[in-house]
Amino acid sequence: MEEENTIEQQLKTTQKKFKKIDSGIIVKLGEVYDTLLNTLESSAHSATRSNLILYGLPGSGRKTAVKYAINNIYERKTMRLIPIWIDAGVFQTENEFALELVRQIKELVEDIKLSKNDIFDEGFTFKNIEGYLNSQDGTWVLIVDRIENLVSQKRQSVLYALLDWLQNNQNSLTLIGITSDLKFTEKLEKRVKSRFSADHLHFMGCELQDCVQLIKKRFEKIGDTESCEKLCKQLLVCFDSQGIQEQLDLSFVQLMKPISYIINVISTMLNFIESKELENKIKNRELSKYIQELLRKALDLHQPFTGLMYIENLSIAEKQILICVARMIQHQKYPITFSSIQNEIIQHRKGLQFGSQIYFTQKVLQKATENLIQLKILRLQDSEEGEANGKLEETKNIILLVDYQQLRTYLCDNASKLPEALKDLAEV
Structure with missing residues (x-):
């Protein structure tokens, strides 16, 4: 007993x-963590800072990797890092983001009175922040989660002001942006992009x-x-x-x-x-x-497997999308987005002899993907609002909800029922 x-x-x-x-134990195993750690260390010891953008799915360990790197450096006493964490996704306006930045600096810098206008003027131009940061012994690290939300703001004023200041001043601040948007830099305005210099790290899969x-x-x-x-x-x-x-x-x-x-x-x-x-x-x-x-x-x-019951009744366009997702998983062609699926289909079509092609327009493929999402065979990662509105974002990661091995077995067992071009695409 x-x-x-x-x-x-x-x-x-x-x-x-x-x-x-x-859950951060895993980040110590990868080369991405080592790169992050080395970049933070070299940035803190040099006159010019190496800013970082961390890409990856939510839950892939990006924030935990940053925490581990900061703690690792702190424990070895090679330098003092002063982190500021801001989630840009919770603010509706640039003004709210600016106020949160001011609030956190006030908490970390003793015996000062600081208002938003002490850092920004009406055009969000940085002013006296250099003195406040230099009053503390250490290197400041500004970590901005969901940094893509600053790109969606009108004229990207705060992001421009921050990058302009980082580029033109001897400062003690390193910027780390965290995003799931693989086309983040492509969405930057020309004036912002001209001031944007950062290393890019991808937290893909385990x-x-x-x-x-x-x-x-x-x-x-x-x-x-x-x-x-x-x-x-x-x-x-x-x-x-x-x-x-x-x-x-x-x-x-x-x-x-x-x-x-x-x-x-x-x-x-x-x-x-x-x-x-x-x-x-x-x-x-x-x-x-x-x-x-x-x-x-x-x-x-x-990971319910009920979605497989719908496959028999899928349209050819929907089957083409689903087979393409399975093919990309098989060959580890990540990340899987609607844009990458389109490219995969185009490359496949180019390899076929004329006359054996099955051609669908982008609009048809987009509708087919949306239908698969509604059937809960596919899902967009971190895009609940878009899914609710029936919108497909081309750069959002696509997750397969049905069992991958059962899907592969289904394709093999039902090869004779597939159109010729889809047989080749499915490699069955």
Whole structure:
């Protein structure tokens, strides 16, 4: 009885703590993090700052990577960084963004009285900010999440003022912009673009080893801090099994799922475990198989496969879009957007002999993609408002909601029903 209660308590602790462990562990594994860290360090030690733009899906670890880099530098005492975090997506006007910047500077600079006009005049031109920043010992880092919202503002005045000031002054501030808009720089006005100099880092997808390390690091951290070390070690072994790694690869890596999604699925899997059944599986040495079954159950909950029932009745244009998405996943042609799908179809069409082509206009393909979104076969990442209005944004990342492996199996099993050009596109 005592052993059973111990396992039950260990399980409860593991279920409770897993999701709360810092999700930023994964960012230390990639070259992107190293580049970010090196850029911050070199920027702080040079007269001219190296500004950064971080691209990637929400939940891909961009903000956490910045936090880790800042903490890493601070802990090594190579310099003092003073971060200011602003989410540009929560403000309706440039004036509100400017006021938030002033507010945060006032909190960090002691014994000063600061108003918006002390930094901006009516045209949003920076004025006395240099003195305030230099009054503090350290390098300021302004992190602007959803920076693309400053591009949508009239005349992009705040962004222009900030970039103009950064370009023309010896300053102690580094700008880090975070965005999911892959065409962010293309939307800049000419005067803004002329003052914009930044390194570009892309947080795309996780490799299989990254997913496994992310999961295992969490179990290790729970085992180090709680009285459930034995259970965590047993669960750790499970994620070395070939079956589970194949599941992780198909469900997370090939579909480019962000870190937050991976954590939510594994957390759900843990919540499915019952202590008595867990004890029996451990005694019978069936723990890995048990965990694999629960992982599949958790994936079904987070990624329903019901969309496949609609495929038989899809139009040729809709099938072409869906097959193209599957093809791009197979060959890891990321990111997948409506624009990249169009380019893939165009390149495919060029390789076909004349007369065997199936040609659809951009308008037809756009409508086909919107229909697939309405059927919940595809989804636009981080674009709920656009989806609600029935709008398709060409640069938004497209996520496949149906099971990728089942889709590939369907295409192979039904190859004879596909038009000739679609057979070639699907590689079946």
